[in-house]
Each structure stands twice: as structure tokens, then as C-alpha cells.
Amino acid sequence: MGITKRDVEHVALLARLELAEEEKESFTRQLDRIIRHVDKLNELDTEGIPPTFHTLPELRCRLREDRVGEGLDREEALAGAPEREGDCFKVPPVIEDDRG
Amino acid sequence: MDYETIIGLEVHVELATASKVFCSCPVEFGAEPNTRVCPVCLGLPGTLPVLNKRAVEFAVRAALALNCEVHPTSQFARKNYFYPDMPKNYQISQYDRPLATGGYVEFEVDGRTVRVGIRRVHMEEDTGKLLHEGVEGGSLVDFNRAGVPLLEIVSEPDIRSPEEARLYLQELRAILLYTGVSDVRMEEGSLRCDANVSIRPRGSREWGTLTEVKNMNSFRSVERALAYEVQRQREVLESGGRVVRETRHWDEGRGVTFSSRSKEEAHDYRYFPEPDLLPLVLDPAWVREIGEKMPELPAQRRRRLVEEYGLPAYDAGVLTASKSLGDLFDRTVKLYDDAKAVSNWLMGEVSRVLRERDLDIERSPLTPENLAAMLRLIDDGTISGKIAKSVLEEMVDTGKEPRAIVEEKGLVQISDEGQLLPLVRRIIEENPGPVADYRGGKKKALGFLVGQVMKETKGKANPQLVNELFRRELG
Ligand SMILES: [Zn+2]
Numbered sequence: 001m002g003i004t005k006r007d008v009e010h011v012a013l014l015a016r017l018e019l020a021e022e023e024k025e026s027f028t029r030q031l032d033r034i035i036r037h038v039d040k041l042n043e044l045d046t047e048g049i050p051p052t053f054h055t056l057p058e059l060r061c062r063l064r065e066d067r068v069g070e071g072l073d074r075e076e077a078l079a080g081a082p083e084r085e086g087d088c089f090k091v092p093p094v095i096e097d098d099r100g
Numbered sequence: 101m102d103y104e105t106i107i108g109l110e111v112h113v114e115l116a117t118a119s120k121v122f123c124s125c126p127v128e129f130g131a132e133p134n135t136r137v138c139p140v141c142l143g144l145p146g147t148l149p150v151l152n153k154r155a156v157e158f159a160v161r162a163a164l165a166l167n168c169e170v171h172p173t174s175q176f177a178r179k180n181y182f183y184p185d186m187p188k189n190y191q192i193s194q195y196d197r198p199l200a201t202g203g204y205v206e207f208e209v210d211g212r213t214v215r216v217g218i219r220r221v222h223m224e225e226d227t228g229k230l231l232h233e234g235v236e237g238g239s240l241v242d243f244n245r246a247g248v249p250l251l252e253i254v255s256e257p258d259i260r261s262p263e264e265a266r267l268y269l270q271e272l273r274a275i276l277l278y279t280g281v282s283d284v285r286m287e288e289g290s291l292r293c294d295a296n297v298s299i300r301p302r303g304s305r306e307w308g309t310l311t312e313v314k315n316m317n318s319f320r321s322v323e324r325a326l327a328y329e330v331q332r333q334r335e336v337l338e339s340g341g342r343v344v345r346e347t348r349h350w351d352e353g354r355g356v357t358f359s360s361r362s363k364e365e366a367h368d369y370r371y372f373p374e375p376d377l378l379p380l381v382l383d384p385a386w387v388r389e390i391g392e393k394m395p396e397l398p399a400q401r402r403r404r405l406v407e408e409y410g411l412p413a414y415d416a417g418v419l420t421a422s423k424s425l426g427d428l429f430d431r432t433v434k435l436y437d438d439a440k441a442v443s444n445w446l447m448g449e450v451s452r453v454l455r456e457r458d459l460d461i462e463r464s465p466l467t468p469e470n471l472a473a474m475l476r477l478i479d480d481g482t483i484s485g486k487i488a489k490s491v492l493e494e495m496v497d498t499g500k501e502p503r504a505i506v507e508e509k510g511l512v513q514i515s516d517e518g519q520l521l522p523l524v525r526r527i528i529e530e531n532p533g534p535v536a537d538y539r540g541g542k543k544k545a546l547g548f549l550v551g552q553v554m555k556e557t558k559g560k561a562n563p564q565l566v567n568e569l570f571r572r573e574l575g
Contacts, residue, residue: 010368060380062151063153069123083238087132090239090240093238094239
């Protein structure tokens with residue numbers, strides 16, 4: 001399966017990236033090569049082999065006890081914010097329904 | 101044309117853990133913005149999530165209570181989206197390998213049992229909160245809720261009316277409360293509900309186009325919003341149009357759903373297995389233990405109240421719907437034998453008094469001991485049922501013992517014939533009309549005369565005795 005310019009535009013939209021026309025062209029070619037490379041894996045016979053969900057199958061998800069610990073105070077938390085207003089992070093205007 | 105309504109509900113409920121699901125920040129409602137955060141829930145580089153054991157335990161308990169199959173291995177997944185309520189630009193959720201699947205909830209509708217399938221139950225983290233109002237040129241974000249543990253419970257499209265949707269939610273809420281996995285306070289956002297709604301001509305095998313209804317904030321608004329949406333779809337179809345697949349928001353104030361015109365593209369979440377968390381492998385012994393320690397569930401309590409105390413199904417339903425009311429019943433009948441009398445008082449006066457004061461049972465000073473003592477005071481004739489109502493109010497307001505209240509306020513019932521007889525004779529003298537009516541065969545007139553004595557004694561006269569005295573005097 002090949003990657004088309006439409007795929008690139010779609011993924012760019014999902015990632016909120018604005019691409020120039022020549023970037024779209026070159027990303028289409030690059031992504032297409034990557035996908036084709038990965039597609040090679042499909043040539044392997046995986047019949048009867050369980051899917052790998054993690055590369056460390058011998059390990060289990062560690063659980064922690066439900067105990068409250070120390071966090072950041074507000075000033076520390078907001079220190080890395082590009083923009084703040086009062087006690088909050090400030091972000092560009094968004095419409096509620098972007099989230100879906 | 102006769103249409104069939106098809107509804108599926110997606111419920112998010114907050115798990116009642118002390119700390120967040122992947123970090124140790126406290127979970128609290130109403131904290132100052134951005135004061136319950138840490139590098140993990142702020143998505144700072146280099147941090148890793150560590151799963152909260154209690155959140156898993158609660159999720160498993162809820163899944164078992166919903167009759168689901170809990171899977172020995174499940175997997176967390178990243179749900180990718182660009183919206184600033186999550187600093188990581190993804191939400192950790194579960195996708196193709198959820199914690200549990202294939203359960204059901206049963207409840208009664210007009211005396212018949214309805215079973216609604218549970219498609220899946222999975223864990224995820226809540227997002228931060230965006231504040232739009234009064235902000236110039238942007239939105240403000242509070243990340244206190246980012247990382248709060250949630251359980252998503254997805255029903256099969258088995259619900260056939262807006263009323264059934266409400267009853268399903270009420271039963272679900274009761275189950276979550278009884279299992280203690282959530283406080284389920286809808287007004288604090290700890291239970292949220294979205295609905296998929298479609299209609300089709302009755303008898304048709306094909307599905308209609310569905311719409312997703314969001315923003316319903318109470319059980320009542322769920323029922324209203326769905327009733328509106330069903331009617332709207334019907335009108336669209338009947339005027340020859342077609343229903344558009346879309347997300348619609350419920351506007352509580354205007355009582356309508358409106359299209360939010362979201363682009364379908366925004367729904368491409370590109371899920372993939374969460375690389376920062378290993379698959380969740382549950383120890384079967386632990387799952388068994390959680391099942392064995394399952395508290396009594398609402399359906400079991402309803403059955404027990406009928407079988408053990410001989411209560412009518414209606415009473416059992418009312419007493420079970422509120423866990424605290426049911427708990428008060430259970431504790432009171434241990435102290436006082438007449439279960440039906442306890443039930444009547446709890447469903448009637450106790451509920452009324454608490455409602456008038458906007459009080460929860462847990463937060464009121466009403467105790468089973470005092471309630472039982474009050475019922476005994478009625479039985480031994482110390483107070484009338486009418487006086488008991490004001491004694492109850494005082495008990496709820498002050499937490500005092502009923503006997504102390506009765507003595508303090510001089511509420512002891514007058515059962516002394518010598519004290520009541522002169523009053524009865526005076527009332528007969530003063531009311532020749534009703535007296536003549538009674539003698540003329542209108543037995544109802546007696547009620548009026550008794551009422552006069554009760555009024556004169558401020559409700560303290562023993563009503564049986566007053567009745568008897570009138571009959572004797574007028575007989
Ligand atoms: Zn945190």
C-alpha cells in the first residue's frame with residue numbers, strides 16, 4: 001500500500017501541522033518509503049504466533065499503592081507554561097467540539 | 101409510522117481512589133486550579149506513569165458487579181488528539197484489549213425485568229478542565245483533574261426508551277455506590293453520560309443512522325434529552341429527510357439538542373499500545389478474592405428485603421435505590437420489629453423531612469436508635485403518629501433522643517379520659533350542625549368533630565380515645 005499526498009494532509013491536520021506544498025511532496029515520498037519498508041514484515045508467516053504487545057513480555061505491569069504523595073506547587077507547575085493567566089495555563093482559543 | 105427507539109449509553113465514572121491513576125497527586129473536588137499536579141500528570145518529559153493498584157481493584161470489582169468477564173490480560177493504549185485539556189496530547193485509555201467485556205445490568209420497568217448488555221468496561225485517565233468564559237484571546241487550563249482515574253462503561257444498544265435509559269443509569273449508579281468504587285456525584289462530574297440514539301421502523305432489522313448526544317448532566321436531563329432527540333429524528337424522517345450522523349449537545353436551558361458540527365476527521369484517534377505501561381496481567385487469585393469480598397448489590401438487597409422482611413417489592417425498590425436509606429432500614433429493623441412500619445416512616449416522613457432540609461442521611465444526626473425509640477413511643481401510646489412527625493423533625497435537627505424531645509416540649513399524648521371528656525362535650529355543644537349530621541347517619545361528620553379536639557389539644561389528644569368518647573356521647 002502506498003502513501004498519497006491526501007494521507008499526508010490528513011495526518012498533518014490531525015497533528016495540527018501546517019505543511020508547505022513542497023514539504024507535502026517530500027513527506028509523501030519519505031513516508032511511502034518507510035511504509036513500504038515496514039510492509040516487508042507482512043511477508044513473514046505469522047500464522048499461530050500471538051501478537052506482541054510489548055517488547056518485555058516477561059515483565060508485568062507494576063502497580064503502586066494508592067497513596068498520596070508530594071506534587072508540584074502551583075508556581076513550579078506554571079513555570080514552564082509559555083503563557084499563563086492567573087492560576088491557569090493559557091492556551092490559544094479552542095472550540096469545545098474539537099475533541100469529539 | 102411506529103418507530104422503535106435504540107439507545108446505547110457510554111458512562112464515565114470517577115473511581116474513589118485517594119490518588120490519581122498514574123501518579124500520586126491527590127484526587128479532590130474543588131481544589132484551587134493547578135495545585136494537584138506533578139511532572140507525571142503534567143506530561144513533563146522523562147516521566148513515566150505507574151498504575152494505581154486500588155484503581156485496578158475498583159475497576160475489577162465494578163466489572164464483576166456488572167457480570168462482566170474480567171480479562172487476565174488487558175492493555176493500555178494511547179488515544180491521540182490535539183486538544184489542550186491533556187498536556188501529553190494523548191489520553192491513556194484502553195482500546196482493543198479492555199479490562200472486561202460481556203456483562204449486563206438488570207432492572208425493573210413496570211414490573212418486567214429489562215436486561216441491558218454491557219459491551220465493555222475499561223480504565224482511563226480523566227483530562228484537565230478548560231475554562232472559556234471571560235477569557236480574552238484564549239482559554240485557561242486547570243490540570244487538577246488530569247489523571248483522575250475513570251471507568252468507562254459502554255452498554256449494548258439494548259435500551260428501548262428514554263425512561264429505560266434513566267432507569268438503567270439509576271441502577272448502574274446504585275451498583276457503583278453499593279460496591280463503593282465511586283461516590284457517583286453527577287453534579288460534581290463524577291458520573292458523565294453520552295448516548296448513541298437512533299430510531300427505525302418497528303419490525304425493521306436494519307439500524308437507523310445514529311446521533312451522539314452529549315452534555316447531559318443529571319438523570320432527568322438524560323431522559324429529557326433523549327426524548328427530545330427521539331422526537332427530532334422522528335420528525336426528520338416523517339418529513340422525508342434523513343438523519344445525519346453527528347454529535348449533538350443537549351442544551352438544558354432551552355430543552356433542545358443542537359448539532360455541534362464537529363469534523364469527522366477529529367475522531368481519528370490513532371490508538372496504539374501505550375509503550376510506557378506493560379500489559380496489565382491480573383493474578384486470578386486476586387480477581388477471585390475481589391469477587392468473594394463483593395458487598396451486597398442492589399438487586400440482592402431488593403430480594404432480601406422482600407424475602408426476609410416481607411416488604412412489598414415497591415418498598416424494597418425505594419429503600420434500595422438510596423444506599424443510605426437502605427442502610428438506615430437495615431439498622432433500624434434490628435432494633436424494632438415491625439419492618440413495614442420502619443419502611444413506611446423511611447419512605448414517607450423521614451424522606452420528606454430530609455428533602456425539605458436538603459440533607460443526606462449520612463450528614464443528618466438521625467440514628468437508627470432514635471428512630472426505633474420513636475416508633476416505640478407511638479406503640480405504647482406516649483405520642484400519636486401526628487406528634488411523632490414533629491418529634492422526628494426535632495430529631496433530625498438536633499439529634500436528641502425522642503423521649504427527651506417529648507418531655508422537653510410537653511408532647512406527651514393525652515390519654516386521660518377525665519381530661520378529654522369535658523372538651524369532647526364542649527365541642528358537641530359548639531357544633532350542633534355536624535352533630536346533627538352525625539346523628540342523621542353522616543358518619544363522616546365524626547372526623548370533623550375529632551379534628552376539633554385535636555386542634556384544641558395541638559394534636560396531643562389520643563385520637564382513638566377521642567373517637568371512642570364521641571361515639572359514646574353521641575350514641
Ligand atoms: Zn500528578
